[in-house]
Amino acid sequence: MNRINKKLQEDHKLLSIYFTAGYPDFEDTVKIIVDLEKSGVDFIEIGLPFSDPLADGPTIQESSTKALKNGMTTSKLFQQLKGIRDKVEIPLIIMGYFNPMLQYGVEKFCQECQEIGIDGLIIPDLPVDVYHEEYKELFEKYGLRNIFLITPQTSEERIKYIDSVSDGFIYMVSSASVTGSTSGFGEETKSYFKRISDLQLKNPQIVGFGIKDKETFNQATQYAKGAIIGSAFIKHLNEHGSSKIASFVENVKALT
Amino acid sequence: MSYQVNEKGYYGEFGGAYIPEMLYPNVEELRSRYLDIMKEESFQKEFKELLKEYVGRPTPLYYAKRFSEKYRTKVYLKREDLCHTGAHKVNNTIGQILMAQKLGKKRIIAETGAGQHGVATATVCALMGMECIVYMGEIDIERQAPNVARMKMLGARVVPAKSGSKTLKDATNEAIRDWINNPVDTHYIIGSVVGPHPYPDMVARFQAVISEEIKNQLTEKEGKEDPDFIVACVGGGSNAAGAYYHYLDNPEVGIIAVEAAGKGIDSGESAATSALGKAGIIHGSKTLLMQTGDGQITEPYSISAGLDYPGVGPMHANLFTSGRGEFISVTDEDAMKAGLELAKLEGIIPAIETSHALAIFETRKFKEDDIVVVNLSGRGDKDLNTYIEYFNL
Numbered sequence: 001m002n003r004i005n006k007k008l009q010e011d012h013k014l015l016s017i018y019f020t021a022g023y024p025d026f027e028d029t030v031k032i033i034v035d036l037e038k039s040g041v042d043f044i045e046i047g048l049p050f051s052d053p054l055a056d057g058p059t060i061q062e063s064s065t066k067a068l069k070n071g072m073t074t075s076k077l078f079q080q081l082k083g084i085r086d087k088v089e090i091p092l093i094i095m096g097y098f099n100p101m102l103q104y105g106v107e108k109f110c111q112e113c114q115e116i117g118i119d120g121l122i123i124p125d126l127p128v129d130v131y132h133e134e135y136k137e138l139f140e141k142y143g144l145r146n147i148f149l150i151t152p153q154t155s156e157e158r159i160k161y162i163d164s165v166s167d168g169f170i171y172m173v174s175s176a177s178v179t180g181s182t183s184g185f186g187e188e189t190k191s192y193f194k195r196i197s198d199l200q201l202k203n204p205q206i207v208g209f210g211i212k213d214k215e216t217f218n219q220a221t222q223y224a225k226g227a228i229i230g231s232a233f234i235k236h237l238n239e240h241g242s243s244k245i246a247s248f249v250e251n252v253k254a255l256t
Numbered sequence: 257m258s259y260q261v262n263e264k265g266y267y268g269e270f271g272g273a274y275i276p277e278m279l280y281p282n283v284e285e286l287r288s289r290y291l292d293i294m295k296e297e298s299f300q301k302e303f304k305e306l307l308k309e310y311v312g313r314p315t316p317l318y319y320a321k322r323f324s325e326k327y328r329t330k331v332y333l334k335r336e337d338l339c340h341t342g343a344h345k346v347n348n349t350i351g352q353i354l355m356a357q358k359l360g361k362k363r364i365i366a367e368t369g370a371g372q373h374g375v376a377t378a379t380v381c382a383l384m385g386m387e388c389i390v391y392m393g394e395i396d397i398e399r400q401a402p403n404v405a406r407m408k409m410l411g412a413r414v415v416p417a418k419s420g421s422k423t424l425k426d427a428t429n430e431a432i433r434d435w436i437n438n439p440v441d442t443h444y445i446i447g448s449v450v451g452p453h454p455y456p457d458m459v460a461r462f463q464a465v466i467s468e469e470i471k472n473q474l475t476e477k478e479g480k481e482d483p484d485f486i487v488a489c490v491g492g493g494s495n496a497a498g499a500y501y502h503y504l505d506n507p508e509v510g511i512i513a514v515e516a517a518g519k520g521i522d523s524g525e526s527a528a529t530s531a532l533g534k535a536g537i538i539h540g541s542k543t544l545l546m547q548t549g550d551g552q553i554t555e556p557y558s559i560s561a562g563l564d565y566p567g568v569g570p571m572h573a574n575l576f577t578s579g580r581g582e583f584i585s586v587t588d589e590d591a592m593k594a595g596l597e598l599a600k601l602e603g604i605i606p607a608i609e610t611s612h613a614l615a616i617f618e619t620r621k622f623k624e625d626d627i628v629v630v631n632l633s634g635r636g637d638k639d640l641n642t643y644i645e646y647f648n649l
Contacts, residue, residue, distance in 0.1 A: 055436065
């Protein structure tokens, strides 16, 4: 069974952490992954840096720019990740924009992912209908789960379509925003979480955008299976480097 | 085979809407309604009236006698430089502001490079009394101060794009982010035939008034509506799309697209996307773009800010790869000379973008009885500083 699906069966709220590969330092990728697993994180999203990340706010864009300056590329990331499955068991998801994957060759990209032991992909600018028509078979051939986003503006009909094409979880964007731009969740957002929960979709939902600490994690997971932290973790890396990862995770995960 | 967009939003293999889900409701609302709205009688009436009374259309199709004599062929200039605000850009912003009103939007955002599209957007927002926010790269704000001042006079708020390379592509990213953050009340007026479907088609339709007029005017002057060639400069490609529009599927009319070679195709400082680009995705559209082998979008260079874009509209990508269009690139130096030459021969100072289109006559020879229409997309007032510095005027 795919590690993502297996993890989703666990009976607790899940914490996913995003970081940009090659940031803060080029060689940090493997260390960050190992430390995140040790700290008790449930999923890791490895950001493949892109020059023009439309759906991201300034924090993640700056980390991408830095990572590219550090020399990160698709093939270098794959080189760094070779052998990662000897070190960690945690589900690994690559999050990146579609153009670098197109240039690498989508099939070759998927094949490399499988060889390394990547479990899924999040590609914000690959729309669900294009995926469905052109790439679904290919992704499935290499055992990759493709994770789609929904937002408060996504219609119920479209959510159901996305649910039907998905196998894994649905990435529920908390508000109409780019990453890293909200502060706490209001009543409107909470009622959106509940509305989606009440749809009884076959794929569980993991909330992203606007989660930065224990409080927002708990709010987000009241109606959802888990939550994703991205920008707040990047800020932590920016301030503390890759040495104090456990303390960041503990602060969020101190659930009991 | 047609060179127009198909029902799925593609020109051949190019186009589509590669957008994050956060943008889907906005883009889908536009996609599902733009054609119906454009067909409405009230829309057409208002659009045409504003183009006539406010923009000053139809613009003349001027027979450039001395220029023609020099190059031994018949050259007509389509005088988009005489449009209000100084370029063809306003045709599109007039259309889109009316579209925004029909969609019930209250707030307008736009991106701008040199500031021409920003000024055209601020102008129509002032005309309609709508809120206007223009994203502009921090570096462009410094080098285009007069246009920043014009936008401010027109009541727009100019927001510096500080991310990435701080130029047009980053201003576009920031505008897209604003749209993501404001999904209900905001319309994004894209300034060229780029971006996700339906933008390339919608903008081309608003600019199509250019070739519609050429047909009528050429019939009057030459007794036939088709020129032998139509020439236009291409950055993103909106003036070209408008000039080609009604001729796209007529193989008798040669289509010539002129790109900015900058300091030379192989100099590393160029914006000649057809020569240097590869298929990929930029700003929501599959098209030709300049990028690294790893798929990172690179920064183009041209002396002309309006051609300084790393991609090209999907219509043009298809015209290039299908061979329907003839693509020529012109260096800064040759463009500047051509601009000066038109000023001396015809008393018209063209925008530097347009000067690229005029420069091809030195090397691309036409027959004496060929009718060649050049789309004179903009006037050179905005470029005076560059002309002054370049020629020590």
